[in-house]
Amino acid sequence: MATLSLSAIGKSFGGADVIPGLDLDIAEGELVCLLGPSGSGKSTLLRMAGGFEMPDRGTVRIGGADVTRMPPEKRPTAMVFQSHALWSHMSVAGNIAFGLKLRRLPRAEIRSRVEAVLELVGLAGYGARKVWQLSGGQQQRVAIARALVLEPQILLLDEPFASLDQHLRERMREELRDIQQRLGITTLFVTHGQDEALALADRIVVLKDGRIEQADAPDVLYRAPATRFVAGFIGTMNFLACDIRRGRADHPLFAVPLALPDGPAELAIRPEALRLTPDAEGPVRVRRVTDYGSHVLADLETDDGERLKAHCPPEARPAPGQRMRLSARQLSAYQQGRRAEASPAHLREGALHA
Amino acid sequence: MSDAAIAVRPVRAAPRGGGLTGLLLVFLPVGLLAWLILYPILRAVIRTLVVQTGTGPALSLETYRFFFTDGYSLANLWLTLWVTALCAVLLLAVCLPIALYLRFAKSRIAALVQGLALFPMFVPSVILAYALIRTLGPNGAVDLVLNAAGLPKIASPYLTPAGPVIGLVWDNIPLTVLMLVAGLGNVSDNAVEAARDAGARPFALLRHIILPQIGNALLVVLSFTVLSIFSAFTLPYVLGPASPEMMGPFMQRTFTDVQDPRMAITQAVITFAICAGFGAFYVRSIARNREASR
Numbered sequence: 320m321a322t323l324s325l326s327a328i329g330k331s332f333g334g335a336d337v338i339p340g341l342d343l344d345i346a347e348g349e350l351v352c353l354l355g356p357s358g359s360g361k362s363t364l365l366r367m368a369g370g371f372e373m374p375d376r377g378t379v380r381i382g383g384a385d386v387t388r389m390p391p392e393k394r395p396t397a398m399v400f401q402s403h404a405l406w407s408h409m410s411v412a413g414n415i416a417f418g419l420k421l422r423r424l425p426r427a428e429i430r431s432r433v434e435a436v437l438e439l440v441g442l443a444g445y446g447a448r449k450v451w452q453l454s455g456g457q458q459q460r461v462a463i464a465r466a467l468v469l470e471p472q473i474l475l476l477d478e479p480f481a482s483l484d485q486h487l488r489e490r491m492r493e494e495l496r497d498i499q500q501r502l503g504i505t506t507l508f509v510t511h512g513q514d515e516a517l518a519l520a521d522r523i524v525v526l527k528d529g530r531i532e533q534a535d536a537p538d539v540l541y542r543a544p545a546t547r548f549v550a551g552f553i554g555t556m557n558f559l560a561c562d563i564r565r566g567r568a569d570h571p572l573f574a575v576p577l578a579l580p581d582g583p584a585e586l587a588i589r590p591e592a593l594r595l596t597p598d599a600e601g602p603v604r605v606r607r608v609t610d611y612g613s614h615v616l617a618d619l620e621t622d623d624g625e626r627l628k629a630h631c632p633p634e635a636r637p638a639p640g641q642r643m644r645l646s647a648r649q650l651s652a653y654q655q656g657r658r659a660e661a662s663p664a665h666l667r668e669g670a671l672h673a
Numbered sequence: 674m675s676d677a678a679i680a681v682r683p684v685r686a687a688p689r690g691g692g693l694t695g696l697l698l699v700f701l702p703v704g705l706l707a708w709l710i711l712y713p714i715l716r717a718v719i720r721t722l723v724v725q726t727g728t729g730p731a732l733s734l735e736t737y738r739f740f741f742t743d744g745y746s747l748a749n750l751w752l753t754l755w756v757t758a759l760c761a762v763l764l765l766a767v768c769l770p771i772a773l774y775l776r777f778a779k780s781r782i783a784a785l786v787q788g789l790a791l792f793p794m795f796v797p798s799v800i801l802a803y804a805l806i807r808t809l810g811p812n813g814a815v816d817l818v819l820n821a822a823g824l825p826k827i828a829s830p831y832l833t834p835a836g837p838v839i840g841l842v843w844d845n846i847p848l849t850v851l852m853l854v855a856g857l858g859n860v861s862d863n864a865v866e867a868a869r870d871a872g873a874r875p876f877a878l879l880r881h882i883i884l885p886q887i888g889n890a891l892l893v894v895l896s897f898t899v900l901s902i903f904s905a906f907t908l909p910y911v912l913g914p915a916s917p918e919m920m921g922p923f924m925q926r927t928f929t930d931v932q933d934p935r936m937a938i939t940q941a942v943i944t945f946a947i948c949a950g951f952g953a954f955y956v957r958s959i960a961r962n963r964e965a966s967r
């Protein structure tokens with residue numbers, strides 16, 4: 320297996336910089352998820368790694384070798400397309416065997432490898448079927464099998480599970496993770512599903528306008544988002560605008576000490592870090608309650624009209640209109656779009672009451 | 674239970690009314706087809722088979738026997754078949770690269786190429802024929818240029834089988850390109866990219882992915898060119914050789930110059946039979962492909 324490294328890579332379409340210039344190094348056997356809003360350049364980045372799009376600037380290296388000008392048919396990469404892109408005039412086995420036939424492997428070996436990979440993706444015995452006789456999830460697995468059978472050094476996946484239902488998606492991503500770890504394939508994975516990225520990735524790269532906002536392990540990304548954008552993009556976050564004055568936030572709910580320079584700031588609190596206690600004198604009112612099964616999400620409003628979301632356990636379900644007191648287990652602050660380093664020490668342990 | 678009983682009545686009634694409306698709708702075209710095409714065909718076939726003798730009408734295969742034993746008639750048929758096959762091959766050879774270029778090229782020149790490829794569609798065959806004579810004919814533009822450069826004259830294709838071949842290929846380029854581009858539209862970018870990803874060089878890509886996926890379009894192209902070229906008249910008449918000649922001019926000459934209408938009709942029936950045979954083959958392959966892919 321090999322490393323994949325994109326350095327100072329850039330791409331423009333018709334004069335518009337889709338990716339102005341970006342560095343990304345992926346270690347051997349690592350699974351990196353690309354996450355970002357629509358149009359942020361995820362597919363473009365992936366297609367440059369696969370050779371389908373020629374970068375205007377910078378270099379692509381695989382295992383240290385410069386492959387920037389190498390066409391896809393010569394690269395040791397395999398791509399799984401969002402639309403499956405199976406060849407409808409071939410059988411399932413024909414689709415998988417195509418690349419092996421081009422490599423002129425002996426027929427017996429092709430057959431055994433096709434059978435092995437069909438087994439791997441849980442489609443043993445489906446080889447003779449036509450691809451249009453398969454369900455969407457099965458087609459997706461054929462597409463993955465077709466990529467895996469070539470034993471690529473780099474696996475590129477562009478929203479491979481987009482067309483699957485929730486259950487199938489969860490199963491497929493576990494299977495993919497299994498296979499990827501067993502074979503140790505360096506993988507770059509584009510997804511729109513944050514839960515998918517959080518569950519799968521060794522590292523998540525958040526893109527915005529073709530730039531990397533943050534590249535970190537999932538737990539770091541979720542618990543300590545480096546920028547205001549990442550904090551809002553990954554999961555749900557309550558942002559409370561306030562001013563820092565003489566080392567203190569002036570927000571009415573959370574007037575916490577923060578060792579930050581004076582100026583405008585935003586306090587950021589995850590809904591699950593908030594705790595609600597019924598209190599007729601409390602500063603917030605429950606507007607709406609949504610039951611998600613595993614938890615209940617309460618929509619809160621302050622007297623100033625500021626909105627917050629808070630998780631509560633299903634057994635302590637508040638009623639709409641009820642007044643509440645708030646406390647936060649964890650809170651961070653963002654100044655000028657970036658995470659402010661100085662978070663008050665006592666916050667990490669105890670709770671903070673409003 | 675009662676719901677089902679209620680539901681059944683309108684369902685049963687519907688096909689009767691719908692069937693009648695449907696019949697009425699197709700009556701006009703089917704009637705026209707029968708009157709203008711099927712009836713004349715039937716009459717023509719009968720006219721070639723029935724002769725008036727002293728004792729009344731009698732069945733006779735005499736004209737067919739003549740056609741298939743007459744060296745000149747057979748030579749004309751062979752020439753027509755040969756020109757048709759050659760044109761079909763040349764058309765595919767010329768148009769497939771153009772269509773592939775139009776489908777996959779991302780440059781701006783593609784629009785220009787498309788315009789050029791479609792241009793012959795707007796040129797009537799007669800004008801095309803005379804244009805070809807003026808350029809490739811004896812003392813045509815090409816000859817003048819060669820002469821000015823001190824080079825020998827070309828062997829002009831005018832009045833040889835090459836003449837109609839060049840004209841017919843040129844004349845049929847637009848439709849062929851359009852049909853092939855439409856067929857290539859069904860080959861998705863991702864399917865092509867996936868094949869390249871699997872290691873397919875351009876030739877393997879064409880052979881294993883693109884051509885199999887446009888099989889139906891190729892069949893349509895083939896039948897269109899075969900049917901239109903086999904029965905072509907203007908270009909073979911103006912540009913083609915006098916002997917042997919293609920079936921179109923042959924029929925016309927047999928009818929007006931030789932004044933043997935029965936023989937001319939026989940030639941037409943034979944031409945029609947060959948085209949119909951090809952049509953049947955085409956319909957069957959399309960049906961089979963459709964069945965196989967769904």
Ligand SMILES: Nc1ncnc2c1ncn2[C@@H]1O[C@H](COP(=O)(O)OP(=O)(O)OP(=O)(O)O)[C@@H](O)[C@H]1O
Nearest residue numbers: 332333337355356357358359360361362363364511
């Ligand atoms: N071939 C192309 N020609 C012109 N512009 C393009 C082309 N491909 C992509 N773009 C532009 O580049 C930008 C990034 O596109 P890209 O497909 O990489 O986004 P993405 O992050 O994958 O979005 P999505 O999540 O919707 O798939 C978009 O603004 C898009 O319009």
Ligand SMILES: [Mg+2]
Nearest residue numbers: 361362363477
């Ligand atoms: Mg995309």
